[in-house]
Amino acid sequence: MSLILLLFLSITTFHKCICSNHTVVRCNEKDLEILLTFKQGINDSLGTISTWSTENDCCAWKGVHCDNITRRVTKIDLNTYFYEYEPVKVLEGEMNLCILELKFLSYLDLSENNFDVIRIPSIQQNITHSSILLHLDLSHLYGPLHMDNLDWLSPLSSLKYLNLDGIYLHKENNWFQVVNTLPSLLELQLSHCNLNNFPSVEYLNLSSLVTLHLSGNNFTSHLPDGLFNLTKDINSLRFEGSNIYGEMPSSLLNLQNLKLLDLSSNKLQGLIPDEIGQLAHIEYLDLARNMLSGFIPLTLGNLSSLYLLSIGSNNFSGEISKLTFSKLSSLDSLDLSNSNFLFQFDLDWVPPFQLSQLSLSNTNQGPHFPCWIYTQKSLKDLDLSSAVISLVDRNKFTNLIERIPSELILSKNSISVDMSNLTLSCSWLSLDHNNFTSGLPNISPTAEFVDLSYNSFSGSIPHSWKNLSELEVLKLWSNRLSGEVLAHLSASKRLLFMNLGENEFSGTIPMNLSENLEIVILRANQFEGNIPPQLFNLSYLFHLDLAHNKFSGSFPHCIYNFTHMVTFHIYELYSTTIDLFTKGQEYVYDVNPDRRTIDLSPNSLSGEMPLELFRLVQVQTLNLSHNNFIGTIPKTIGGMINMESLDLSNNKFFGEIPQSMALLNFLEVLNLSCNNFDGKIPTGTQLQSFNASSYIGNPKLCGAPLNNCTITEENPKTALPSTENEDDESIIESLYLGMGVGFGVGFWGICGSLFLIRKWRHAYFRFIYGVGDKLYVILTVKLNSFRRN
Template sequence: MSEAPLFFNVNSNWVPPFQLDHASMSSIKIGPNFPSWLQSQKSLSFLDMSMSGISGKAPSWLWNWISNITFINLSNNHIECDVSDIFLSSTVKLLNIANNSFYGPISTFLCQKKIRKNKLEVLDASNNLLSGELSHCWKYWQSLIHLNLGSNNLVGRIPYSMGALVNLQSLRLQNNSIYGDIPSSLKTCSNLRLIDMGDNHLSIIPPWIGEMKNVLVLRLRSSEFKGYIPQQICQLSSLRVLDLANNSLSGSIPNCLENISAMALPDSYDISFSYSLSSEYWNIYASYVQNVQLGPKGKEMEYKENLKLVRLIDLSSNNLSGSIPVEISNLSELRFLNLSRNHLMGKIPEKIGSMKELESVDLSRNHLSGKIPPSMSNLTFLSLLDLSYNNLSGRIPSSTQLQSFDALSFIGNPQLCGDPLPKSCTIEEQSLNKSPIGSVEDDSKNSSFYIGMGVGFATGFWAICGALFFNRTWRHAYFRFADEIKDWIYVTIMIKMNLLEKLRVCLSK
């Protein structure tokens, strides 16, 4: 009955005349009370009551009753429950209680003896009221594939024992109060594809992160990271999302980002961020889909099934300096680029127009200078552009694409002119923005002229000097001629001087 516009309103004493194996009731109105008729269902293996309007305390019979269920999804309700009351048998493989009001120390749930033989593969307890430090009981949870404890009240360090989760494909601890280093033991979790530790209080991005070869999404934004972006991050050739925004990172942007081939080459295979579980009886697949909050166009958005389409680099709001590496232009599959609010200098890479898939470019609030590259006109998919508050100069290249943005995309660059800015370009500014091809042709002509003149002079000089050097008769004749010329010049000058002297005497009388 999922997604149906129904109210499943039955009497609290109703006993169904059937036994269900599979109950899918997502997004229909069941609550506010937890349906008591479920107690009569003894062979249920699949239960989905997400987004069903259930509120209040979970009934005391609930966790013993679900002991035979494989798939449990109670997410997006208003259920209150102490996590120490949760009991999981070895049959439960997926437990999704996200977006509720579950509370209590996380360690009391993870370390309780009665569930140490669990075979849970997916645990999503995000957006609840869980508290305390992450425990050291992870050796009892080695079946986990997806772990999401984001948006709770967790504190303390990430324990070294999390390295025991060798099957883990996604680790999400975002939006807590976790502090300290990322433990190197996570290197043993070689299957990790998604790491989200954003919105915490962590220290540095460890260089060993480059050893996590299968990571597709690395979200470490707003976690107080300091130091440099390690060059080893370029070894993550499968990376599709690199989000390090809103930290205190310094130094330059690594010039090896072109080595991230997933952003430079088209996909050779399809990827998925979902987990599918087959019901034992009905062969009906239930999917758990990852969702990640990203801000590719300046506004936080949730990406789920479409996450596999995203190619993003967000290094905004840090203390990065130096220039934008020209090598970044080789990331031809990149869709979202945000380097705003840093201290970057130099020019925008001339070949940025070769990044044909770009949908969003934000380079605002830096110290970039020079002209806007004409190749930017080639970015036909561009729907967001922000170059404001830099030191850019000259004419904005004329194109349907760039002129489609309003003046706010270019303001704060006093030397910039042309549509869509209200400032018109002067003749001088237009001459400074001549076509690079024309400039090359003019330079080429001038170079050819001077080269030809130099070759001609050298040829004439050595033709005359060589003849005088090797021919004795010509040499004597040349010097005799030179002496005669010298004598003629001397005599002529003396005659002129005598005439001038006589003229002076006459005038004085």
């Protein structure tokens, strides 16, 4: 009997295996309906959810995960992805939170997409089951996405992770109370949500919370002291850039499990309390960019777990010595920039740590290079800009900077070292405003940012520079460099910013410059030859300075593709500066995409200016002075309404100044002198506001602010008769002309009618014959009577 039962069980098991191999269990119909509703409002230009079709099992859709047995949707992961370190905006359109109605959903990530609206259905009514959702990430950092309230969170009682970064919640005044309805919540991220208040924390229970990130809001208040009495187990706390003022709350120091504390970029005042040394587990401490003052407590040196310390840009005073860092053996990143500390380190001091990042910019380290930095073998980023350094140990210094792989910033010191035999491997190199001499260093092919301006480098460009395929910014302004340079940059196809001004470079502009160029400055060199038409096909270019060179030939007549000079664009570039010559003088600007410039002054360019140049309506500075240009100013110049500085002086332009120039309301600098303009200067508030020097050197030009145009005012007595005679002659000529026309019309009107109408013609001839007969009879009678007498 037992054998028969065993056989029956084996057959049943085998039958189930066979069925399981041939039966496909598709996803739940209710889940499918919810997913399709969610998809309806999405604009999927990249085809990210192209697999979301009823032809496929929804468990096989991209980003959808189901339980292997029940085939119910348990996880949806549609966050953005990265390509070459750049985020790709995947989904656009409507984010419909109906997706939260999925009964077995435990994980939902829609972060870093580009939705523009959130639709919140009546979720409380639709979620009749007990939600098992544990992880919810809707963070959005590509533009304002508004949400009026957080009431929809209430049914999600199992939630442990909530991230709404970048979603504007400024209308939600009770966000803390809503969060209080989530008893299982461990991690809360509401950064950059435009929150503006701390509600009362009296009745809150946040004892489970371990991570609280509220950065980038606008609280304009103190941190509530009671907040940190509710969150004893918290280990990560971020409030940077949230407009918080007052002193550091004492309750912060009771958070014994705290590992990360970021209060940077606020308005905190007062001292760092000595009790900060009690935070035994703290690893990340950032208090930079506040208004804290006083001495740095020595207890800070007891934080042996600390790997990042950033306290720069405050009002601290006093000494910084080895005692400050006595036990910081784990320290990896140190930022003391923009400080007035008195640095007191022994020459033979060897720190207990090995840093990968160090910033001492805008501090007084000099005149000697700090010896303890030579001991740091793991440095990846070093910023010693404006540190009053002039003396270095050449061997130790060169060994140090050659091994730094990421950022080396030594700007605005007085360091003088021959670097011609060095090979620098860093990707960001700033050595500007020093006294470096001799030849340029060799640079790694991975370099992205190179600023060697305002030094005494000489010689030609090293051969190794031909391999700078990753280069995006190059600044060599004000050195003594010579030879050809532009040919060396043909491999730099990612180049955005090129400043080679104030050197002795020569050669011509090649045709294969980077198509991504936004700023080209070749000012004050020995470049020559024609300007290639390809230069005017760079759609991103907004600053072109070729002044003070030897360029010749005519201006290229081609289709200009300066998109950024026609249509306003905002495009973020590196945080850097450019030397801009505009409005008749030199300025130093932070890179500002709305400053459009074309400067071709002192060269040997000739020919007429193409109309396309005067259609670049976003241009603010146009300087064509000291060339040999000819032709007239086109009327389309009136459309360049953003023009602030216009210099066409010392050319061979002629003709009248177009009246449309009076429309340039923002014009602050104007120079049309030394040309062949004639006629009257157009009347307009703007053009008359400049003095005569803007127009001199044009003998036939008149009108304010020059002399009056009319000659009659000089000799009115002789001028008036001449005018009257001219008027009489004109009237007589008009009279004769009218008589002739009248005669012609009358003659051809009668003769034409007689010729074309038979009855008229017969009547006319009968009339003529009758008149002839009468005249004959009268004449005969008169003659006979005369004879008788």
